[in-house]
Amino acid sequence: MAEGRRPAPERVTEATSQLLDALASTPAIVTGHRSEVLGWNLPGHALFAGHLDRATPDVTARRPSMTRLVCLDAHTRELYADWPSKARAAVGNLRRVAAQYPEDAALHALVGELRAKCEEFAAMWPDHRIGRGLC
Secondary structure, eight states: OOTTOOOOOOOOOHHHHHHHHHTTTSOOEEEOTTSBEEEEOHHHHHHHHTTSOTTGGGSGGGOOBHHHHHHHOHHHHHTOTTHHHHHHHHHHHHHHHHHHOTTOHHHHHHHHHHHHHOHHHHHHGGGOOOOSOOO
């Protein structure tokens, strides 16, 4: 990948879309490597981001980031009984992805935004621990 160039956009396959629909009674979300929502079913949207437009994952530039929601969105923060542990996992996951995709400009922009807007994220980012996944 050329320096500063973004990876190809991630998409939900037709099979994954059908699986999301089949999980009609279980909240389900599919995220990309930067934690951006690629797709969700109705209960997943209602639980995590009912206050956002359900169609946002369909527009690449408007996809919500689960890490951004965990760190900056009051509704999403309230979903977690142990928010600090969830936030540490989210930060660790982004650290792992940053190591895997060191030239991902969109990832660097997300990290910069979160460091500027979320004191807890800014304090956790230098910790250098990595995580296995966001959820």
